[in-house]
Amino acid sequence: MRDVKKWMGAKIYDRISPRTHLPNGFPDKEIPALAEKIDADLIVMGTVARTGVPGLIIGNKAENILQQSKYSVLCVKPQGFVTPVSLED
Numbered sequence: 419m420r421d422v423k424k425w426m427g428a429k430i431y432d433r434i435s436p437r438t439h440l441p442n443g444f445p446d447k448e449i450p451a452l453a454e455k456i457d458a459d460l461i462v463m464g465t466v467a468r469t470g471v472p473g474l475i476i477g478n479k480a481e482n483i484l485q486q487s488k489y490s491v492l493c494v495k496p497q498g499f500v501t502p503v504s505l506e507d
Contacts, residue, residue: 446482453489465493 423431439456441448453461465480480493 445479446486449483450487450489453487458489461487461489461491463491463493464496466496466499 422436439452441452449461449463452458461483463480463483480491484491484493
């Protein structure tokens with residue numbers, strides 16, 4: 419979290435006071451359960467969209483979490499990510 423604090427600035431970081439949680443288990447089960455337990459404002463997660471139609475846009479785990487959670491989910495792609503989706507035939 420130190421890099422996040424440096425990136426956004428101490429004043430903003432301290433105001434929003436983000437917390438990192440690393441639950442053990444299956445992400446699509448544990449993350450929505452943790453969000454419920456702590457009454458989260460937002461779930462932020464990385465995603466790379468690797469396999470299949472469900473994973474084509476945001477990723478399989480992220481899609482599962484989005485469907486199972488009543489909380490907002492922000493999915494972040496890695497720097498340099500290029501979508502496999504094309505509008506051309």
